[in-house]
Amino acid sequence: MSTFDEDRSPDESFSATPEAEPSAESFDSTLDAEQHSTGKQPGLFVIASGVVTALASLALLYYLEHIKGWTVIGYYWNFVIPIGAIGVGLCAGSGYGIGSWLTGARIGRTLLITVLVLQILSYFAAQYIEYLMVLEQIPEEFRHEHSFFTYFDSVTRAFAFQQEGGGPGQAFGAWGYGMRFLEAAGFALGGLIVPGILATNPYCTTCNRYMSTKSQYAVLPAGVEPRKIKKRDKEALAAYEAEQAAALAEGMKLAEKVGEAISADDPAGVAQILNEQQPQKSKNEKQLRRIHLNLQHCSVCAGGKFVAQLVEGHGKEQKVGAIAEWDLPEGFVTQIESTTT
Structure with a gap:
């Protein structure tokens, strides 16, 4: 200094x-x-x-x-x-x-x-x-x-x-x-x-207000928990990679269902998916791949946006990539939170 x-x-x-x-x-x-x-x-x-x-x-x-x-x-x-x-x-x-x-x-x-x-x-x-x-x-x-x-x-x-x-x-x-x-x-x-x-x-142009962000509002499964496999065991490695790929495909389908429910103006459908995953939130977070749903919401109109991100790895090796963003109409957030546990 x-x-x-x-x-x-x-x-x-x-x-x-x-x-x-x-x-x-x-x-x-x-x-x-x-x-x-x-x-x-x-x-x-x-x-x-x-x-x-x-x-x-x-x-x-x-x-x-x-x-x-x-x-x-x-x-x-x-x-x-x-x-x-x-x-x-x-x-x-x-x-x-x-x-x-x-x-x-x-x-x-x-x-x-x-x-x-x-x-x-x-x-x-x-x-x-x-x-x-x-x-x-x-x-x-x-x-x-x-x-x-x-x-x-x-x-x-x-x-x-x-x-x-x-x-x-x-x-x-x-x-x-x-x-x-x-x-x-x-x-x-x-x-x-x-x-x-x-x-x-994030900013709400309807209410002219800055929105709040709830990171990891929900965590969707998109992988399996890490486990040690010997490099020489080619068959086990191939099976593990196939398991990871299948889990990722299922996770992406689950994220698509969230987007479809939002597009259909179905907050109850979104809440149902979130309620099903809430008990496994900690378990899902331990997986090598998982999908974070981050909620940006306006405290005035209860609208906002869901931001889906694919997260790979943990700690310093963690990588985050954008998947999709879905705009939430006015009142949508209130309806979701009133039916989620």
Whole structure:
């Protein structure tokens, strides 16, 4: 773990800690999510939520680094990965995800690009505000000699890793711009983590809400339990492989029955299949091959989707492949759960 030494006086170099966030008033409240024809569009509340968390994060950062003397944004892993900047950026950009979750606004490419731009702007706006604060410490008659670009260049060239004894290391000079890039990029990309994760969540376009996912809602048999067979016993190996193939075929047929019941708008039929397999769920999971039915459901309309996946192996050797997806109409999930045990 490495940190930048920022404990220099204004005469030696300028400090480089972000501290402020630009206003979101200039952003249109109809900011969309990839111009989707369905799904609620992120509005000013989502942007404002991100601005609030960015301001709070940068204010806390300023307090920790300038009041408490704790280096946060200057932490680097293996001297290259700016984990401090990424962490601060994550906190700063978390509001975009929170605002989207609360309003049900769908996050898409347009909003992610907007978040990235806002994070970059806030990083450099913080540099400019800190420059103004440093400028206040200089006698007025000499302030004209210190432009923002002079400040920024001085701070960047003064970057240095802190030595083990706590003293300042050698300044990077022009190479400081490389570290400045890593810091700004880490802060900007860190802000995409929360909204980026939320963007991958299933979404109900009917209710404009993010859906919840119940993994392994059901486990269908599609194989046999593993057993040891000597490699030299060709006949036993062939029989075992044939048994596996037959079990896989039966499992795929069972999954097809689930899909047929959904297509026929028959929640009772789906529930019957699930009820038959529920007592063997743990046993089915031990098989070399099994089919996971993952349920994505909307808490408002009780619709959603069943996602079928073929799972092979266990532990680190486990492989997962998609089989099929079936959309569930409104109320379908409630009807299934009311008849499943």
